[in-house]
Amino acid sequence: MKKVMLKLLSAAAMVGMIATSVQADEAAMAxxxxxxxxxxxACHSTDSSKNAFGxxxxxxxxxEAASLPRFAYSEALKKSGITWTEDNLRQWVADNTKLVPGTRMRHVSISDIAEQDYLIAYLKTL
Ligand code: HEC
Known part of the structure; x- marks a missing residue:
């Protein structure tokens, strides 16, 4: 019985260690x-829910895209029907004017998958 308990305890400790390292990874990614x-x-504020240029x-x-009440979105983004899932955010930062032609946001092009991963990990913390 004691042995079983010990095994259980060490398994739990391992799970704990893995969980901690996943958290550390996420923090490093963010x-x-x-x-x-x-x-x-320059265009998006993160310290409050205030809108800036973006x-x-x-x-x-x-x-949902274009869902903040006090921001003057482009018609294109309003009509896009997009939800900001991770996948859509990736496409947006890779080539926003391709995902939503006619958007008011200046063209950005972050095509590096690792950079996209980091960016999304960071956006999740906001
Ligand atoms: C030059 C200013 C500018 C820069 C730089 C910029 N944005 Fe934007 N962003 C905007 C504007 C303006 C809009 C509104 C677009 C529209 O209405 O079509 C927008 C919209 C967005 C949206 C949609 C939000 C919503 O409420 O639907 C996301 C997501 C976003 N930007 C992410 C980013 C990310 C990530 C970056 C950096 C890689 C970035 N933006 C760089 C100006 C900018």
Whole structure:
């Protein structure tokens, strides 16, 4: 019985260790994403839900496109019917004017998958 308990305890400890390292990875990814986000910061504020030149990106992951009430979105984005899933965010940062022709957002092109991963990890923290 004791042996079984010990085994269970060590299994639990291992799960705990794995969980901790996953969290550490996510934190490191988000930190790297904050660097990538410097290319977005001029237009998107992150310290509040205020809109700047671009709409606030707080809570953007999972949000419907063009859904903030106090931002003057382009007709193109309003009609896009997009939800900001991870996949759509990837396509957006890779080539926003291709995903939504006619968007008001200046063209960005982050095609590096790792950079996209970092950026999305960071956006999730907002
Ligand atoms: C030059 C200013 C500018 C830069 C730089 C910029 N954006 Fe934008 N962004 C905008 C504007 C303006 C809009 C609104 C677009 C529209 O209405 O068509 C927008 C919209 C968005 C949206 C849609 C939000 C919503 O509420 O639907 C996302 C997501 C987004 N930007 C992410 C980014 C990311 C990530 C970067 C950096 C890689 C970035 N933007 C860089 C100006 C900018």
């Amino acid at each position: 930190a790297a994403g904050a660097e990538v986000f410097k290319r977005c910061q 709409p606030s990106l707080i809570g953007v992951v999972g949000r």
